[in-house]
Amino acid sequence: MSTLTAATEAHVLRLMRRKSRVALAVPALILAYLVYVFFAFDLGGLAQRARMDNARILLADMVSYKTHVTRDNRRGTLSVSIEGNNRATYSPDSIPDWILTDGEQTRILLGGGQVVTYDGPRVLFDIPDHGTARLDVGETIALDLPSADWPASINASDSRVTITTDEGRLTVTRARTETLRYFWGWELFFFDLNSPFSGMSAIQVIATVLAGERIQPDRSNLSLAISDFWNNGIWRHGEVLWAMFETVLMAFLGTFGAAFVALPLAFLAAQNFAPSRWLRFAVRRVLDFVRGVDALIFTIILSRAFGPGPLTGALAILLTDSGSFGKLFSEALENVDKRPIEGVQSTGANAVQRYRFGVIPQVMPVFLSQLLYFLESNTRSATIIGAIVGGGIGLLLTQAIQTTQDWEKVSYYILLIVVMVVAMDSLSGWLRRKLIRGE
Amino acid sequence: MSAPALAHVQTEYLALTRRRRIYGGLLLVVFVAMFISGFRIADSRNAGSFWQGLHQIGDFPADLIREAVEKAANLPGHMIRAFPALVETLNIALVATLLGCILGLLLSLAATRGLAYWPRLVPVARRVSDVFRAIPEIVIALVLIFVLGGGPVPAVIAIAIHTAGAMGKLFSEVNENVDLKPVEGLASVGANWSQRMWLGVIPQVAPNYMSYSLLRLEINIRASAILGFVGAGGIGYELRNAMTFGQGKFDQAAAIFLLLFATIVLVDQLSASLRHRLTHGAPA
Structure with missing residues (x-):
């Protein structure tokens, strides 16, 4: 008895020692790996490579916009536009009231009492209590500061002077003088400057739509408002909505197309349904191959054949998922209960009826739930694939990011993508409950 | 009747x-x-129609294979040259899976009623993991590339965030089925929250967690290759370069295709056998 206990005790102690060694070794291994990665990824150098000024521009731009007040120094003309966009240029008679202009002289009131004055080719930048900086545009740009501790960040050379304060930024070159003033929000989100509704407050717009005089005699204000919103030249809501539809369409066509392709293959690959062992082996290897090739490779090959667009994305999803569905479906088929099939057979059913009433009711819930799960995850994939094949919201997003200026659009698209994915998630969850559990 | x-x-x-x-x-x-x-x-x-493209679908793979066969001698060299990039892609996936799963674990504990440290924040934790899950990797990667410059770090962060969201949901589903008796036992001897989780919950859920994490690793390797293609470094970036060289250099693309394919199949097989061991126990 006592020897048995001693042996057991020794065994237990040995087990516990081994467990504690493992418990220490695993975190140590992970730590060692992370240290290796730290050097492999050159995280030390990251701090130098990181562009914090870019981060600041990005964050500021996501929630604010700037209005450009530009003087062409060769022709002496003035233009006021939002984000320097041609399509968002104010006409000379509707310039915002913080810009006072009378021919030669233009006074731009920035926030905090700061004033920039364009006086012909001369520019004055006034900061209250700190005096006025003077810039003269000639062969070179002469900068004259009132004091050495004038509170602005200044970047000056002979051909270009930039003065930045919290309220705005002034850039002067020989060709032009430009002042930027920052405002919170997303500019012209509902109506662009070409629309009669632009500049109205929400209440004014509603009042005009409900009770106002017809702005265009041949149609109602409501239809005008909707059409102006839809065709907004800056935000292009119509196109964006189309792009989202394209992305969902890619996911829809890809997922269900893959299910069509995979269904017969799954029967050929399932042990209990395969007509021959060799065929089963061949089909399974094909499915393995298709899954291994990966969406990226399919996407590249298909865009060569079909060119950019949503169809290419849909086909890439279709091919990739055929492999996954073939495997998942055949596993579900291998797990079917034989008894219902025998029961159906005992009533004299033929092969088709056996499948229809014995097999399909068993596997349908599994298939459907897989399908709906993939539909949701493919909405996300379609965004990524769209960025590569050039279709849908993914394309708009990458384009907006590549300009490195339209960050407010980037945040708008990100918001839309998240809403789209969450909506598809709830839709697929709702359908799953409805179709499978019959609630 | x-x-x-x-x-x-x-x-x-x-x-x-x-x-x-x-x-x-x-x-x-x-x-x-x-x-x-x-x-x-x-x-x-x-841009191209389906029925027209259908005839051309074999053209590019045929070109690729023909060139690869013609210059078969070059393939091993190309593969060796692309190998560091492959290691980078694998590292991105592995680090992102590791970080994402740790974050997902914390999120899932915070999102499970009965286990959460702050029970009132359960819905918040759930929404956070929903949003993390909804953001496609490419969105975060592209924005971070602008700030941090190209390279592996933006890809790691992007994949890790998406992984954390996905794992937060999957893990919390596992947590719902945890037997609370060990947790109560630990609480009765005065264990604090982290001890209750580490000793009472984790041993119950670890095999399931591991299995999900391995599955996620397979997914993340593919994601990491794709992110490389849009500029985040690794094998995807090499592939993109090889593709832009165009005709006459397809042997390089073919070598990378082969390398990527072999890696994905290998990792899938490895992870499948590991997962099989986790769910069915080690072979005696």
């Missing part, structure tokens, strides 16, 4: 079946109509 009642039940049952068949048929018709019209819309908005 009397005969008329039986007949009544029969007619009712047949009517019900007929109705269900009509509904099912209608649903099918609507679905097929949606599918066909969707296909036609996608086809009309594509």
